[in-house]
Amino acid sequence: MRRAFKYSSLILLVLALLFAYWVNKAETKPRTVRDFAMDTYIEITTYRHSDDAVTEEMLNDFKLLESIFNRYDENSVVFDVNKNAYEKPIYIPAIFMNLLTESLKLFYYTEGHFNPAIGPLVDIWMKVIKGEEFTDLPEINILNEAMSLSKTRNIIINEQDRQVSFTIPGVSLDFGAVVKGFAVDRAFEILKNRGTDRAVINAGGTIGVYGSPAGRKYWRIGIQHPRREGIIGVLNLTSNMVVSTSGDYERYKIINGKRYHHLLNPFTGYPSEELLSVTIINKNGLLSDAVSTAVMSMGLQKGIEFLTQKSLMAIIITPDLKIHFTGDAESLFQPEL
Amino acid sequence: MKRGDLLIYLFTASMLLFSFLLYLFLYSGWGFNQRIESVIVEYKKQVYAKIPLPSEERTIELKGTWGNLILDLNGYNVRINPSSPHYCPDKICMNQGWISKPPGTIVCLPNRIIIYYQGGNDIDGLTH
Numbered sequence: 001m002r003r004a005f006k007y008s009s010l011i012l013l014v015l016a017l018l019f020a021y022w023v024n025k026a027e028t029k030p031r032t033v034r035d036f037a038m039d040t041y042i043e044i045t046t047y048r049h050s051d052d053a054v055t056e057e058m059l060n061d062f063k064l065l066e067s068i069f070n071r072y073d074e075n076s077v078v079f080d081v082n083k084n085a086y087e088k089p090i091y092i093p094a095i096f097m098n099l100l101t102e103s104l105k106l107f108y109y110t111e112g113h114f115n116p117a118i119g120p121l122v123d124i125w126m127k128v129i130k131g132e133e134f135t136d137l138p139e140i141n142i143l144n145e146a147m148s149l150s151k152t153r154n155i156i157i158n159e160q161d162r163q164v165s166f167t168i169p170g171v172s173l174d175f176g177a178v179v180k181g182f183a184v185d186r187a188f189e190i191l192k193n194r195g196t197d198r199a200v201i202n203a204g205g206t207i208g209v210y211g212s213p214a215g216r217k218y219w220r221i222g223i224q225h226p227r228r229e230g231i232i233g234v235l236n237l238t239s240n241m242v243v244s245t246s247g248d249y250e251r252y253k254i255i256n257g258k259r260y261h262h263l264l265n266p267f268t269g270y271p272s273e274e275l276l277s278v279t280i281i282n283k284n285g286l287l288s289d290a291v292s293t294a295v296m297s298m299g300l301q302k303g304i305e306f307l308t309q310k311s312l313m314a315i316i317i318t319p320d321l322k323i324h325f326t327g328d329a330e331s332l333f334q335p336e337l
Numbered sequence: 338m339k340r341g342d343l344l345i346y347l348f349t350a351s352m353l354l355f356s357f358l359l360y361l362f363l364y365s366g367w368g369f370n371q372r373i374e375s376v377i378v379e380y381k382k383q384v385y386a387k388i389p390l391p392s393e394e395r396t397i398e399l400k401g402t403w404g405n406l407i408l409d410l411n412g413y414n415v416r417i418n419p420s421s422p423h424y425c426p427d428k429i430c431m432n433q434g435w436i437s438k439p440p441g442t443i444v445c446l447p448n449r450i451i452i453y454y455q456g457g458n459d460i461d462g463l464t465h
Contacts, residue, residue, distance in 0.1 A: 013345070016352045034379055034451050041444045041451065045461070205465040213461070222440055224465035229441055234460060245464040279464060 031055075037062035038179055039070055040204025044187075047198055047214060054194045058187045062203065065183050068096055069175045071119065081164055082119065082172045089156075089163035097162055099175060099182055100155075102286060106178070107152050110294035111306070115266040117155060119172025120146040122264065125271065129253045129262060137255060143269035150266060177246075181289030184208035184242050188285075206244045206289055209237050224249075225336075226276035226317050233323070233335040235281065235315075242285035246292040247277035265297040274299035279315040281329060300324070373438065373457030376415050378408070380450050387455075403448040413437055415452065417445070424448070 032045045033055050042062060044055045068077045081090045092100070103116035124138050124146050154171045157164055175182075180203040187201045191210050198211030200219065209219040218238060222231035226249050235243060248271070252261035265272045278295040280288040291312060295303040300318060304326055307314045313327030325333065378386040378399060386399060392410040396418065399406040404423035409416050416435045417424070425431055430445040436452075440463040443452040 013349045013352075016349050016356065019353065019356055033382065034453075035382060036446065036449055039446070041442075041446070043462070200461050202462050205463070207462040207464050209461065219462075220460045222460040222463045224463060229436060230438070231440070231460070231463065235464075243462075243464045247465060250465065 033059070035059055035062075038066045038183060038203065039072070039176075040180065041202075042204070043200075043202035045200040045202075046196070048196075051196055051199065054190060054196050054199075057194070058190050058201070061186055061190065062183050065095075065179055065186075068093065069099070069179045071172070071174055071176070078173055078175065085164055086166040086169040086171065089158060089161075089165040091161070091163050094162065097157075097159065097164075099178070099286075100157065100164065100173070101159070102182075103175065103178060103290070104152060104155075104157075106287065106290040106294075109310075110290060112152075112266060113294035113297040114177060114290040115150060115152065116173055116175060116178070117152045117171060118150045118264060118266055119174040120149040120170060121266065121269060122174050122176070122262070123172065125260070125262065125264060126251075128255075129251055129260060137260075147266070147269045177293040178286055178289045180204050180206040181242060181244055181285030181287070184285035188240065205250075206242065206285060208242045208285060210240055212239045222336075223279055223315065224277070227321070231336050232317065232321075233315075233333050235279075235332050236334060237281070237332060240283060241281055242283070242288045243279060243281050244285065244288035244292045245277055245279040246296045248272075248296075249276070263293060263296045267297075272297045272299065274318070275303070276317045276319060276321075278303070278317075281313040281315075281327075281332065371457065371459070373413055373454050375455045376410075376452060377455055378450065378452050380448075385450075390454075403445075403450065406448075406450070408452075409435075415441075415443070417443060417452070 030045050030047055032043055035042045037059065044058060046055055070076045071078045071082060073079060077092060077096055081092065084090055106114050107116060124142060128138060149170045154167045155164065156167060183203050184201050184206055188208060188210055191199055198213065201208040207221050213219050218236035221235045221237060221243050223233050223235065223245065224247065225232040226247050246263055248259060248261040248263060252259050261271045263272055275296055278292045280292040282288040295307065295314065298306060300316065303316060304324065307326040311327055313329040315329050315333060316324040318324065373390050375387050375389045377384055388410065391412045394411040397408045397410065399408060405421060406424050407418035407421045409418050414435045414437050417431050419431045421431055425445055425447055427447050430443050433443055436443060439454040439458040440460060441454065
């Protein structure tokens with residue numbers, strides 16, 4: 001007993017040193033790299049100097065995805081497919097086959113509300129939304145024609161020879177709704193392979209939190225207020241989650257007092273009307289992205305039914321600025337006062 | 338107990354306390370810098386301009402390959418002036434209006450320019 005007492009000061013000292021080491025070992029300041037890829041704004045935050053190479057690897061992967069999936073870039077694979085796949089089957093890279101088949105699965109999963117073949121309809125509405133003078137709404141017969149082109153049954157996939165072709169001319173694939181979530185999933189894979197502890201990936205508003213934050217319990221992810229600057233609330237997330245939001249406020253134009261935005265209902269041919277924004281929280285970024293787009297098109301009742309049936313976490317904001325939750329999303333949400 | 342022992346005890350105890358306080362200071366307060374320090378204009382991953390905030394009401398002209406970007410400043414409010422000459426083909430950034438606090442960010446895709454606040458942030462990311 002006396003002996004233990006004699007050494008207790010030494011033991012205490014060792015403990016103190018260990019504690020000091022543990023405190024010091026905690027990270028350096030967060031480092032955020034900002035860049036552009038996939039036709040959007042990218043932010044990658046890491047917490048160690050040694051993570052710089054990982055950040056570079058993720059950015060390069062985003063740029064690779066852009067070179068494949070940007071349908072407005074004449075040199076991209078998807079541009080080549082959209083232009084030529086009716087004339088002859090086009091041989092596609094494995095990564096393209098991967099996203100195409102996954103997208104078709106999500107098309108069935110969302111009962112057609114997320115639609116990777118929606119290109120023709122998007123082209124019509126982007127002209128309306130982006131055009132400076134042109135304020136006429138598209139005519140109904142033009143929309144009907146675009147809707148009949150925007151069907152997944154017009155796509156033929158030959159998995160064995162890794163080829164894709166279209167049954168009729170004018171079909172156009174558009175991965176814009178899912179490529180960011182797909183990119184975050186791939187970034188998580190890179191972080192895992194490199195043994196990185198933690199990182200935050202922001203791919204144009206689709207946010208991935210990897211690992212757990214240093215020195216606190218939750219990552220804090222703000223949800224954009226759909227009608228003014230700032231956030232409507234904060235999500236408290238633990239580890240490895242992807243948050244994706246679709247909103248009517250990103251790209252839109254007001255015509256005759258009515259808001260026309262870029263999120264389309266593939267069944268009516270018009271921008272969806274019932275919801276201001278949908279946020280999905282899921283381990284899988286591709287699913288988050290596809291479902292947030294799909295629920296915008298489904299509307300409130302159908303959307304909540306679907307999300308509840310699939311046990312998915314979602315935060316839906318309606319025009320009265322009411323916030324609706326499904327899954328366990330309410331327990332993660334902290335409103336901004 | 339000898340006097341030297343007491344000193345060692347005191348020393349260790351104060352070290353423990355100090356490191357614990359340091360830990361609390363660094364990590365319990367979210368680990369965020371609470372005060373807005375400046376607004377940063379970034380071009381191609383390089384800081385092009387860094388303006389301390391709050392600022393008096395004034396405008397700054399930033400000339401570059403993009404033409405002439407006019408930045409309006411007032412307190413913590415920042416915007417791209419909607420009449421910036423020959424600035425942007427998209428004009429999304431020019432029509433965005435004022436941002437007043439983080440995570441407010443102005444992004445100009447065609448010109449690869451990002452305008453964001455340094456400091457004053459209490460979230461890890463913004464989903465939109």
